[in-house]
Amino acid sequence: MIYCDAHCHLMPDDVFLNAHNLGVKTFFVNSTTPDDWLRIVDLGRRVLGVHVCAGVHPWFVDALPPDWNRRLERFLTDYPDAMIGEIGLDTTRPFYPLQKRVFQICLDIASRYRRKVHIHCVKAWDDLFEILGQYRDVQPLFHRFSGDEVIVQKLRLFNAYFSVTNGRVINVIPDNRLLVETDAPDGLKDPARIPELVRSLHLDVNYLQQNLELFLYDV
């Protein structure tokens, strides 16, 4: 059985190696600030199956260096396989107007560099639709998805994928758009817990693997 952790963050190598031994062969490792970007590239040189996601988390937009967007463009030029993540909107956190500006710039870069995006969206769906609607060519994956059926239907127009850490909203997500994640070191804490999560949600591993390939090779 092979598994994917569709959303996690930087952790010590042995955490990834242990998960790898337990069958978790793909990790979408997301950044929170520009300092993470090259560290994830380095991690990928030591651990097989790491996909680099370079982004700016909406919780940390206030601490961005002024040249962050030029750095992101340069990074994407240097690493043509890198995706963008995590980025997004969160009305429960401060600096919301700045979050919106940063999110828009990231989507603009994603569109120009043709990269998939890993999105965090908490209680900000109206603004998300307004901004994402300007970038129809960008392929989004919504992590720790928390929306309802109406939001899923709207997001299907964007060919969105969804990843979850539990079964709370699993029934509203189309089978062929579903992935699972730990959001480790937060969330479920450890990518080694993916097999247990898949079992507890009664999901078909082969189906999840197919969805992963659909997401990766969807153009």
Ligand SMILES: [Zn+2]
């Ligand atoms: Zn995250």
